[in-house]
Structures are given as structure tokens and as C-alpha cells.
Amino acid sequence: MNLWRPYTKAMLANGSLWFWAFAFMAFWLAVGAFVESSGVGPGRSAVVAYTTSWYAVIVLLSLSMLAVAIANSLTYGSSALAYAFRFSRLTPEGYFGSIVGGSAVMGAALSFVLLGATAGMFGGRFRLLLLPADPAGLLAVSLLGGVFFMALAVTMILLVINYLGLKSTNFTGFLPLVLSITLGNAQIYLALPSWFVYGSPFNDLASLLYQGYAGTPATVELGAASVALTWEYLVVGILVWTAVLGASSLVLLRQIRSRQLEEGRQI
Amino acid sequence: MAVLEVRGLEVRYPRASAPALRGIDLSLDRERLVVVGANGSGKTTLVRTVLGLVRPSAGWVRFDGRDVRTISGETGVSTNLAEVYRLISLPVRDLVEIVARLKGGDPAELEARLREFELGEVLGRRLFELSTGEQKIVGDLFAVSFGPRLVLLDEPFDNVDFSRRRRFVRLIRELRADLLLNTHELELIAQLDGWRLALMFEGRFLGPFAAADLDRLYLTRGTRADALAVMETSLGTFSVTRDSGDRPVKSATSLNALVESLA
Numbered sequence A: 001m002n003l004w005r006p007y008t009k010a011m012l013a014n015g016s017l018w019f020w021a022f023a024f025m026a027f028w029l030a031v032g033a034f035v036e037s038s039g040v041g042p043g044r045s046a047v048v049a050y051t052t053s054w055y056a057v058i059v060l061l062s063l064s065m066l067a068v069a070i071a072n073s074l075t076y077g078s079s080a081l082a083y084a085f086r087f088s089r090l091t092p093e094g095y096f097g098s099i100v101g102g103s104a105v106m107g108a109a110l111s112f113v114l115l116g117a118t119a120g121m122f123g124g125r126f127r128l129l130l131l132p133a134d135p136a137g138l139l140a141v142s143l144l145g146g147v148f149f150m151a152l153a154v155t156m157i158l159l160v161i162n163y164l165g166l167k168s169t170n171f172t173g174f175l176p177l178v179l180s181i182t183l184g185n186a187q188i189y190l191a192l193p194s195w196f197v198y199g200s201p202f203n204d205l206a207s208l209l210y211q212g213y214a215g216t217p218a219t220v221e222l223g224a225a226s227v228a229l230t231w232e233y234l235v236v237g238i239l240v241w242t243a244v245l246g247a248s249s250l251v252l253l254r255q256i257r258s259r260q261l262e263e264g265r266q267i
Numbered sequence B: 001m002a003v004l005e006v007r008g009l010e011v012r013y014p015r016a017s018a019p020a021l022r023g024i025d026l027s028l029d030r031e032r033l034v035v036v037g038a039n040g041s042g043k044t045t046l047v048r049t050v051l052g053l054v055r056p057s058a059g060w061v062r063f064d065g066r067d068v069r070t071i072s073g074e075t076g077v078s079t080n081l082a083e084v085y086r087l088i089s090l091p092v093r094d095l096v097e098i099v100a101r102l103k104g105g106d107p108a109e110l111e112a113r114l115r116e117f118e119l120g121e122v123l124g125r126r127l128f129e130l131s132t133g134e135q136k137i138v139g140d141l142f143a144v145s146f147g148p149r150l151v152l153l154d155e156p157f158d159n160v161d162f163s164r165r166r167r168f169v170r171l172i173r174e175l176r177a178d179l180l181l182n183t184h185e186l187e188l189i190a191q192l193d194g195w196r197l198a199l200m201f202e203g204r205f206l207g208p209f210a211a212a213d214l215d216r217l218y219l220t221r222g223t224r225a226d227a228l229a230v231m232e233t234s235l236g237t238f239s240v241t242r243d244s245g246d247r248p249v250k251s252a253t254s255l256n257a258l259v260e261s262l263a
Helices: A004-012 A015-035 A044-076 A078-087 A092-126 A135-164 A166-172 A175-189 A194-199 A201-214 A231-254 B043-050 B092-103 B107-116 B120-124 B132-144 B162-174 B186-191 B211-216 B255-262
Strands: A219-222 A225-228 B004-011 B021-028 B032-037 B058-063 B077-079 B150-154 B178-183 B196-201 B204-210 B217-221 B229-233 B236-242
Touching (some): A004 A092, A004 B092, A015 A044, A015 A092, A044 A078, A044 A092, A044 A135, A078 A092, A078 A231, A092 A135, A092 A231, A135 A166, A135 A201, A135 A231, A194 A201, A194 A231, B004 B043, B021 B032, B021 B058, B021 B204, B032 B043, B032 B186, B043 B150, B043 B178, B077 B132, B092 B120, B107 B120, B107 B132, B162 B186, B196 B255, B204 B229, B211 B217
Parallel strands (some): B032 B178, B150 B178
Antiparallel strands (some): A219 A225, B004 B058, B196 B204, B217 B236
């Protein structure tokens, strides 16, 4: 038994999600296109690299916002889930599959509208047609990104619900976002070693998004040389992380504790 | 084997000076029990613990012999606690559809009941947009729908208007299910023919008695030889007796007030 359809409907019809995960992110894309772009260029390849880097980081942020927002809903539904797993046909696997499936669809939708916004704004700024090289690949990476971020956010929020208490919710909710900003930008501005990029799910996703948009592999600096990242390793990296976090989520979901929302108040 | 069996149930909340439940024993097998007690006596904690939403510090709960800690897929048990229906933020119509699927029932049954209770209009609203009384009666109707075998009702009449209370009492009297109903409203118990009655005070169970005997029950300070039950409280020892005693149970606005008046 799963609730994939109602959860997907609830996400797609959620105006707040669209505002923060799309409109707010589109604002930052505008900053990238029109405010911070003065030193870019010359040449098409430099513009594509700049545009794609912005797109990859913004999609990471958008997906992490989506995941944190959805996972936080678990704090409102902890009693409902603890009850439903005992006294209904709902199983932890069915529930997890439902929210992961819903967020994968929502993540793909967000990724594509952000793609349109990126192509429109950066294309307009640089007067170039900046269409993605591999739309199908981007769709696959966005779906995978939605699943990864949901598994991460659900694991974190369930650790809070089951062990730490709801007072920690406000603080742990920032972690996926902070990690996305830090690691996404680190790949752009620092010479990260390739082993670090392969091992970091945030950088795996950013690199795959880059490759899907630009059509060329993302690179890391190695001394004076630039080394192309292998997409197969990036996919394996993100799949392993998603599997580990997904399994953790299921274990924690089976033990979910009923909590009263008032517990989450700081004062 | 009893549908619901509870033994030695004890709950201690962190930072509370006294346990919320103290050694509750309870068994339901094709019967109905009304639990009467004042606010804070432990009635809601009992329902939440029986449903596995509160972890007991001692004792156990079993449904058809299966421990509540490990049970899954038992669609025959239901409750009116609003918190268990907050699975998703969608209008009540969608929630009805979802709960029906999860319980293996037909959403039309609950939609018809809501209309019968003149609540058709709530279908387009979300749970948090309903008034307190509407939330309560909607939870009550969720609990009794989709063919439950055991229904746990926590204060089902709180904030519910008189006409819907009457209709709901009629509905649960006709329901073919075991019932445990918590209330602090003594005047409704007269309508529950054939039910058992338990009094709850400071987390302890007293009884069971016949609900029809409520008018004949008295509370007396101290231990009486003819006591039906004796309870040790923080205010002293009290006996429940039939037909004579210090104060009739029915005369009190609450069990707490009654005990305090005798202490």
C-alpha cells in the first residue's frame, strides 16, 4: 500500500514549495546572470561553464529546500505514522516510497523550470542560445537528486524525532542546505581532489548536472592540469549514498516515535 | 483470546512527580467499557499507550495476543484521536479517501456519515480549518467507519453540540464492535445500557461496575467491608459501595471534586 499519488498531488499543489524552491531560486539565478557575470568570458565555452555551474548549484539548493520542507512534515505526522504502521495497511516501505516518489517528480519539475529560467536569463544576458546538451540525462539526474535529498532529509529528521527531540528540528533542517551551498561552491572556487568529488553526493549531483547541461564532463583541478570526472563513478557515488540513507530512513521509520508538536518550541 | 488485553500498564512522563498510569489491567472481549475520570486522571494517556503512541515504563498491551510494539496491518482497531489522522495536508475529502484505502473500506461510507451528521461542507476543508467541535466529531466518525472490531474513543463528546452527541451515542450503540470510551461527562452514561463502567483516578482503574448501576454507586472515606472496590489515593483511602455511602458518585461534577469533598 502506498500513497504516492496524494503525496505527489500535495507537493505539486503547494504554493510555498514553488515559491521557495523555484521563485526564490530564480531570484538567485538572476543575480548570477545580471549582477555577478561581469568578469565572464570571452567565448561560448566560458559562458556555458559559468551558466552550467550556476544551474547545478541552484538545483542542489532547490532540491535540498524541497527535501527539508517535506521531511519536516514528519514532525506533524509522527503520531499518524506510528498509528498507521500498526493499525492500517500502510507500511514504512510504502510510505517512504510515496514521499520519495513524490519528491522525485517534484524535483524533476523544479529542475526543468529552473532549466528554463537559467536558459532564459543567462541566454538573454550573453545573447546566446544556451540549451542543455542532454535533457534526458538531466531528467534522470534530477530524479536521482530528488530521491537522494529526500533520503538524507528523512534520515536526519527521524534521528531528531526518535532520539534528539523536536527542539533540534529547526537546527538540523539547515544542514542539507548548508552542505549544498558549501560543497557546491567549493567545487567551483576550490581545487577539490577528484576522490573528494566522487565521495561527496552533493558534488556527484552537481557534476552530473553540469555534464547534462554543458555536454562535457565537469572537471577538477590537479596541479596545473584539469582532469575530467568520469560520470559512471559519479553515478555510483550518488547511488551508494542514496541506498545507505534510504536503508537508514526505513530502519528509523519503523521505530518512529509519536511526538507532540509543542515539544519543538524553543521558548 | 481477548481482542484487547492490558496488564500492569504503567506510564511515567519525564519530570512528572507521579506516574500517569499505575498498574492498569484491562480486558475487552465482545464488550464495551466506559472509563470515567476527571481531566488529568490518565484517560487519554491510557488510549495513547494502548495504541502504542506512548511507551509504557512497565506492563504490556496485546491485540488478539499480538504485542502492540510489533503489531502491523491490524485494520480492525481504530480511534478518534485527531493526531492519528494528520497524515497529509489535504482537504477532508482526500483524507477520507486515503484513510478508507488504508483501512480497506469504502470512502462512500464515511462521506455518507458526514452528510448524515450535516458535515458535508467540511469535505472541502483541511482538518486544521475545522472548529474544535467539528474536528472532534469528524474524528469520531473516522473511528467508527470501515468496519472496526475495536474502537477507542477519547472524550468523543467534547465541544460537540447536543444534537450530534445524541446521534453519535445512537450510532455507537448500534455499532458491532468492542468499545472503550473515555469521558468525564457522567450524564451520558445513563444511555449506555449493557456497558461496563470503570472509574479512573490518579492513573488507577476502579471497577469494572455495570454502567447501569451508576445511580447506585457511592463513595465513602476509608475501607468498608461491603466495598465493591477500594482505592488508595494521595488524599487517603476510599471505598466504592452500592446503595449506601458518604456521597453518590453521580452527584459530583467530577470524580476529583467528589474525592476532594470527602478528604
